[in-house]
Amino acid sequence: MQAFTTLTGIVAALDRVNVDTDQIIPKQYLKTIKRTGLREGLFFDWKKQKDGSPDPNFFLNQTRYQGAMILLTRDNFGCGSSREHAPWALLDQGFRCVIAPSFADIFYNNCFQNGILPVVLEADEVQTLMRDVLATPGYQLTVDLSTQTITAPGGQTYRFDIDPFRKDCLYRGLDSIGLTLQHEAAITAYEQKRKSEAPWLFTDVPS
Amino acid sequence: MAGKTLFDKIWDSHLVREEPDGTTLLYIDRQLVHEVTSPQAFEGLKLAGRRPRRPAATLAVPDHNVPTTDRKLGIADAISAKQIQTLEENCRDFGITLFGMNDIRQGVVHVIGPEQGFTLPGTTIVCGDSHTSTHGAFGALAFGIGTSEVEHVLATQCLVQKRPKTMEIRVDGVLSDYCSAKDIILAIIGKIGTAGGTGYVIEYTGSAIRALSMEGRMTLCNMSIEGGARAGMVAPDDKTVAYIKGRPLAPKGALFEQAVSAWESLKTDSDAKYDATLVLRAEDIAPQVSWGTSPGMVLGVDQRVPDPATMTDDKTRKATERALEYMGLTPNMPITDIKIDTVFIGSCTNSRIEDLRLAATLAKGKQVAKGVHAMVVPGSGLVKQQAEQEGLDRVFREAGFEWREAGCSMCLAMNADVLKPGERCASTSNRNFEGRQGAGGRTHLVSPAMAVAAAVEGHFIDIRHWS
Numbered sequence: 001m002q003a004f005t006t007l008t009g010i011v012a013a014l015d016r017v018n019v020d021t022d023q024i025i026p027k028q029y030l031k032t033i034k035r036t037g038l039r040e041g042l043f044f045d046w047k048k049q050k051d052g053s054p055d056p057n058f059f060l061n062q063t064r065y066q067g068a069m070i071l072l073t074r075d076n077f078g079c080g081s082s083r084e085h086a087p088w089a090l091l092d093q094g095f096r097c098v099i100a101p102s103f104a105d106i107f108y109n110n111c112f113q114n115g116i117l118p119v120v121l122e123a124d125e126v127q128t129l130m131r132d133v134l135a136t137p138g139y140q141l142t143v144d145l146s147t148q149t150i151t152a153p154g155g156q157t158y159r160f161d162i163d164p165f166r167k168d169c170l171y172r173g174l175d176s177i178g179l180t181l182q183h184e185a186a187i188t189a190y191e192q193k194r195k196s197e198a199p200w201l202f203t204d205v206p207s
Numbered sequence: 208m209a210g211k212t213l214f215d216k217i218w219d220s221h222l223v224r225e226e227p228d229g230t231t232l233l234y235i236d237r238q239l240v241h242e243v244t245s246p247q248a249f250e251g252l253k254l255a256g257r258r259p260r261r262p263a264a265t266l267a268v269p270d271h272n273v274p275t276t277d278r279k280l281g282i283a284d285a286i287s288a289k290q291i292q293t294l295e296e297n298c299r300d301f302g303i304t305l306f307g308m309n310d311i312r313q314g315v316v317h318v319i320g321p322e323q324g325f326t327l328p329g330t331t332i333v334c335g336d337s338h339t340s341t342h343g344a345f346g347a348l349a350f351g352i353g354t355s356e357v358e359h360v361l362a363t364q365c366l367v368q369k370r371p372k373t374m375e376i377r378v379d380g381v382l383s384d385y386c387s388a389k390d391i392i393l394a395i396i397g398k399i400g401t402a403g404g405t406g407y408v409i410e411y412t413g414s415a416i417r418a419l420s421m422e423g424r425m426t427l428c429n430m431s432i433e434g435g436a437r438a439g440m441v442a443p444d445d446k447t448v449a450y451i452k453g454r455p456l457a458p459k460g461a462l463f464e465q466a467v468s469a470w471e472s473l474k475t476d477s478d479a480k481y482d483a484t485l486v487l488r489a490e491d492i493a494p495q496v497s498w499g500t501s502p503g504m505v506l507g508v509d510q511r512v513p514d515p516a517t518m519t520d521d522k523t524r525k526a527t528e529r530a531l532e533y534m535g536l537t538p539n540m541p542i543t544d545i546k547i548d549t550v551f552i553g554s555c556t557n558s559r560i561e562d563l564r565l566a567a568t569l570a571k572g573k574q575v576a577k578g579v580h581a582m583v584v585p586g587s588g589l590v591k592q593q594a595e596q597e598g599l600d601r602v603f604r605e606a607g608f609e610w611r612e613a614g615c616s617m618c619l620a621m622n623a624d625v626l627k628p629g630e631r632c633a634s635t636s637n638r639n640f641e642g643r644q645g646a647g648g649r650t651h652l653v654s655p656a657m658a659v660a661a662a663v664e665g666h667f668i669d670i671r672h673w674s
Contacts (some may be wrong), residue, residue: 007500016529017522018501019403022640031272031286033246033293035354045642063290074522076402079435080640081619083244084353105405105437106337106351113355117549163369165230166235176355177255180363182234183224187260187365190223190234200458200466201330 002115003173007096008070010141012059013133019073020080021107025089037087060093064137071098073130078107087114097143100152101126112166115173117145119160129158145171210476213442214373217348217473221331223365229389232366233362236330239316240303241266243621244335249297251664254499261303261366266325266456266462269294270315271621273308275611280355287622292342300360313406317341317555319483321425324454328443328470334358338555338637340431343440344449346473348408350437358576370484372406374436374595375475377413380489385670387565388423389557389635389654390489391415392430393495397505399485404436405481407574410475411441415489421450422561430637433502442474449543478557494670496542497639497652499530504544504639505652514538528626533641534649543667545651549632550575550662551644552608552655553584554618557635560593565601567661575607576665581610584616620645633661 009088010013021180029041047058052162054061069089078086082175090098096116103111103122111118132152133139142151150158180187195202211219223232245267252258259265265531272287274280282288291308298305302632306312317338320326326342332349333339335357341348356366375650378391409431411424419427424441431439441540448467451457458466493507504527508643515531515538518524527645531538534543552558563585574580583603585591591613594600617624620643626632629645635658636643639650653661656670 017526018503020501020618020638020640022638025346026642026646027619028623030243031284031290033250035247035291039267045646076405077436079401080432081636082335082351082353084355086336087353102402102405104402106432109357110353113353119542134267158665163230164228165226165367175255175259176367177359177362180232180359180365180367183365186232186573187234187363191364194234198329198461198469201327203458203462205556 001113001173001175002117004096004117004145004170005067006142006144007148008140010065010067011070011072011133011139011141012065012068013058013130014073015130016072017074018079021078021083021086022080023081023087024078029089030083030085035088038057038085039092042089042093060157067094069094069096070141070143071125072133073100074100075100075102075124077103078103082106084110084113087111087116093117099126099129112170113176115170117143117170118145119150121158121160172203208272210479211482213346213410213440213473213474214348214375215479217329218370220329231368231370232365233280233331234326235333236264237325237332238265238357238360239320239334239339240331240357241271241316241334241336242269243271243298244354244626245570246290246293247354247355248335248361249301252301252361257362259301259303259361264364264511265303265361266307267294267298267303267516268313268316268319269308271619272616272624273600275614275616275624278309278612279364281414283498283623292661300540306351313594314590315555315558315615316516317429318559318590321345321421322454322505322589324451324457325452325467327457328447333366337432340437340439340565341425341429341555342590343428344421345440346440346443346470348438348440349632354485371408371437374404374407374409374483374485375481376411376485376487378411378415378489379413380415381669382415382489382492383531385656386492386494387656388419388426389462390491390492390495392427393497393652394487394492395500396430396434396502397495398487399434401501401503402435403432404431404434404480407436409434409439410481411437411439416441417444419562421446422559425559426509428558429479429636430502433637436463443470494657496657496667498534498536498542499527499528499532500641502637502652504530506658508542508667510542512536512538512540512542512553543669546631546666547651547661548579549626550579550658551584551617551632551636552582552658553616554636555584555586556637557655558584558586558590560590562635563590563594563599564597566655566659567602569656570606570608571602573606573663575662579662579665581607581662582611582617585613618642619643629662633658633667
């Protein structure tokens with residue numbers, strides 16, 4: 001996984017609440033057996049008009065957001081399906097950071113598995129940023145994971161909270177399975193104890 | 208010391224390690240795997256040279272992509288076929304039990320887990336699918352995960368987690384005739400919103416919950432995720448034990464007796480505290496119909512479509528306007544005036560034998576309205592077989608419903624069962640997101656009883672007053 005330290009980049013604004021993962025990447029892109037190449041499917045139904053041509057009003061189609069690496073959006077982003085294709089598609093488009101007042105749990109987890117930093121800010125802070133981004137083409141923010149701050153062009157900073165363990169894994173780009181396997185002895189000990197307490201859970205699934 | 212909730216008991220009995228900051232290595236007893244969210248996980252294992260730690264704790268089945276028409280014809284969509292073939296190869300390479308597409312035991316992953324006795328009280332169960340919350344109906348801690356975590360569990364049988372908060376949702380009283388678990392959960396989501404349960408595990412309690420069958424409890428827990436909660440649970444009782452007994456993968460003989468005696472402790476202590484509590488009265492719950500593009504946009508069938516003009520909150524008004532435009536609905540129109548084109552009875556929410564029995568009872572002797580396309584998709588091959596033994600397929604066919612093979616089908620329309628743009632569907636599934644059942648398709652979430660009534664009448668009606 002790619003580490004996340006600091007990032008300065010253009011902010012794209014998606015001013016909608018409850019954006020679900022079916023919108024982020026619709027079903028037809030879930031048939032893949034790969035993690036890559038999902039950019040085409042990102043917001044697939046929202047980025048076209050009824051006749052199939054690109055919708056000039058949709059944020060991804062606007063030249064001002066070309067090369068954006070930070071997505072600014074509203075409450076409950078990533079709700080619904082657990083599909084990790086949603087962060088894969090965002091990553092494929094170039095997004096490394098998503099800022100919102102709240103996220104759905106599974107999507108939030110999935111971001112950390114893919115080197116994407118999900119940042120929760122207060123609703124009024126997101127409101128201020130949303131206003132400024134919409135008003136200012138080329139608007140950029142600097143995200144610093146080590147200090148847990150976001151800095152606006154005018155110098156204003158926004159502090160965000162993040163779980164220390166997740167922060168460390170993301171900052172160093174660690175393989176989380178490798179970390180868990182360091183506790184192999186503890187897992188084995190747990191299994192032995194559990195087997196004596198609940199032996200019915202250790203019968204095999206027959207084929 | 209304060210008592211423990213059901214959730215606390217299961218969580219605490221699965222701790223492998225806990226760091227001072229609360230980061231927990233949680234043991235996962237069982238994993239269910241399907242074709243859509245697993246190929247990249249298996250690929251990850253291969254690339255890292257890892258093997259599954261306990262392949263025997265894993266059960267795999269294709270469900271999302273499978274055709275619900277004649278299986279002998281194979282899968283027309285080459286990419287879908289490739290994904291299912293990849294699952295077969297991965298299960299063979301890694302020694303995981305697979306119920307293949309032509310196995311009678313095949314079905315929607317959240318139907319077959321309980322059906323096989325794979326889902327047991329007091330366990331931790333995960334699957335790369337958000338509706339894994341279904342299995343909480345048995346007093347298990349069951350939640351959906353992403354593909355990276357699927358790989359993590361395959362490799363380590365553990366997940367790194369932070370302890371969630373607990374919410375009690377108590378429903379007391381007696382439901383009206385033909386109101387069901389589906390109406391309870393839709394009413395709850397209408398109340399708490401689609402993010403109301405974020406960060407929580409819900410425990411459903413109260414006399415109306417106790418009165419639900421296991422199928423009803425599964426419907427209820429299934430849609431916890433639509434309220435934002437990764438997991439929902441109901442404490443096990445005699446119904447739970449009776450349901451599990453004798454199922455193929457359930458413990459047998461003395462082991463079963465030992466398990467049942469352990470399950471008796473799986474209830475919230477009287478002095479335990481939840482982080483939040485919500486109380487509803489079953490009598491207040493009308494048959495529910497979703498009108499918008501988020502499961503929280505739901506009302507009783509006796510209500511009218513909301514009017515954005517009366518809304519003061521800017522974000523809510525905009526979301527409502529957008530939803531009404533997408534859904535092609537007019538503010539203030541009665542829900543019962545909404546005409547439908549399609550009816551889908553199926554999905555991991557409502558495709559079990561009890562759902563089909565009720566639907567068949569209501570469909571018997573009636574006819575699907577002219578111009579309405581109605582289909583019934585059983586949750587598993589075994590549900591289908593059972594229904595056919597009871598003659599339900601005949602009832603449905605005679606009433607004008609199509610009778611299909613088991614799978615996820617039109618719940619998410621990954622196979623050929625897709626709404627056309629603008630088509631309006633009364634669906635017993637769980638999500639009414641834009642395009643969920645097909646690009647431009649319009650979904651109204653309802654119970655099986657409401658779906659049958661809508662199929663016959665061609666529009667929504669209040670099932671409580673249906674002759």
